Amino acid sequence: MKSAVQLVVVGSSNTDLVLPCPRLPRPGETLLGGELARYPGGKGANQAVAAARAGARVDFVGGRGDDDFGAAAAAGLRAEGIGVRHFRVYPRAPSGVAVILLGGRERQNQIVVARSANDAITPAAIRAARAVLARADAVVAQLEIPLPAVQEAARLAKATGVPLILNPAPARALPASLYRLVDTLVPNEHEARLLSGQRDPARAARALRRRGCRRVVVTLGARGALVSDEKGERTWPAVRVRPVDTVGAGDCFTAWLAVGLAEGLDLDAATHRALRAAALAVTRAGAQPGMPWRSEVAP
Ligand code: RIB
Numbered sequence: 001m002k003s004a005v006q007l008v009v010v011g012s013s014n015t016d017l018v019l020p021c022p023r024l025p026r027p028g029e030t031l032l033g034g035e036l037a038r039y040p041g042g043k044g045a046n047q048a049v050a051a052a053r054a055g056a057r058v059d060f061v062g063g064r065g066d067d068d069f070g071a072a073a074a075a076g077l078r079a080e081g082i083g084v085r086h087f088r089v090y091p092r093a094p095s096g097v098a099v100i101l102l103g104g105r106e107r108q109n110q111i112v113v114a115r116s117a118n119d120a121i122t123p124a125a126i127r128a129a130r131a132v133l134a135r136a137d138a139v140v141a142q143l144e145i146p147l148p149a150v151q152e153a154a155r156l157a158k159a160t161g162v163p164l165i166l167n168p169a170p171a172r173a174l175p176a177s178l179y180r181l182v183d184t185l186v187p188n189e190h191e192a193r194l195l196s197g198q199r200d201p202a203r204a205a206r207a208l209r210r211r212g213c214r215r216v217v218v219t220l221g222a223r224g225a226l227v228s229d230e231k232g233e234r235t236w237p238a239v240r241v242r243p244v245d246t247v248g249a250g251d252c253f254t255a256w257l258a259v260g261l262a263e264g265l266d267l268d269a270a271t272h273r274a275l276r277a278a279a280l281a282v283t284r285a286g287a288q289p290g291m292p293w294r295s296e297v298a299p
Pocket residue numbers: 012014015016040041042043046097098111113144247248249250251287
């Protein structure tokens with residue numbers, strides 16, 4: 001096992017404005033909530049922080065505005081030891097913001113992400129980071145930035161023989177060519193269903209593998225995760241915890257899975273460790289502040 005693997009995370013950065021409520025509201029309904037909280041978030045930046053705390057050396061490739069939220073996001077990543085040379089400033093766009101409701105006993109979330117500098121990231125900006133991509137042990141991406149930028153990262157990763165871990169969130173239809181560039185696809189149940197048209201996670205995973213990705217791990221929330229590779233499908237249970245904040249749990253899982261695979265763990269062992277990490281993350285408030293440290297998720 002290498003001591004510190006090198007990851008590149010290509011993706012979004014947001015400031016999360018989180019409002020706890022007794023339960024999630026129905027359309028047209030007004031509820032009285034708790035106190036509004038502000039945390040660093042964004043699927044890409046969350047995964048970068050989770051991977052850094054898991055022990056990887058991480059570079060973040062993303063975009064932000066020339067404003068206070070963006071400056072705070074960059075400072076936060078830097079403080080985690082993450083390389084931000086390719087976290088570009090797009091002066092004409094605001095930094096990313098996500099409005100999040102967190103409600104009910106299971107602390108489920110509803111998230112709306114504002115249009116922002118995340119949407120300004122171009123394939124050229126990804127190409128500018130090709131030297132760090134080529135040196136990486138794994139590239140991790142999600143779908144909160146424009147698809148052409150994700151495709152470019154996937155293309156560069158494939159060309160340099162670096163495995164791509166794609167968390168297809170938020171879900172959207174993907175071009176057939178992208179699946180063939182993915183080493184490990186990590187959708188949640190909803191995303192797996194939307195991408196494959198299959199309700200059952202095992203069928204969905206098989207259908208997605210037939211499109212060309214080598215392996216699929218479907219996260220099942222409190223039920224754990226289903227893994228699918230050439231050996232077939234297995235479901236591993238989640239660690240039972242009392243949830244405080246589920247925002248970023250999927251990001252935590254994806255990052256720990258990527259670090260585990262980059263360190264040479266097999267898919268099942270990497271999944272077990274990622275499930276332990278994600279369970280810890282849901283017991284803590286805030287996407288990035290809640291990411292666990294390696295010493296807490298031993299070994
Ligand atoms: O996956 C959770 C993240 O989704 C939040 O941090 C929010 O910013 C949105 O990007």
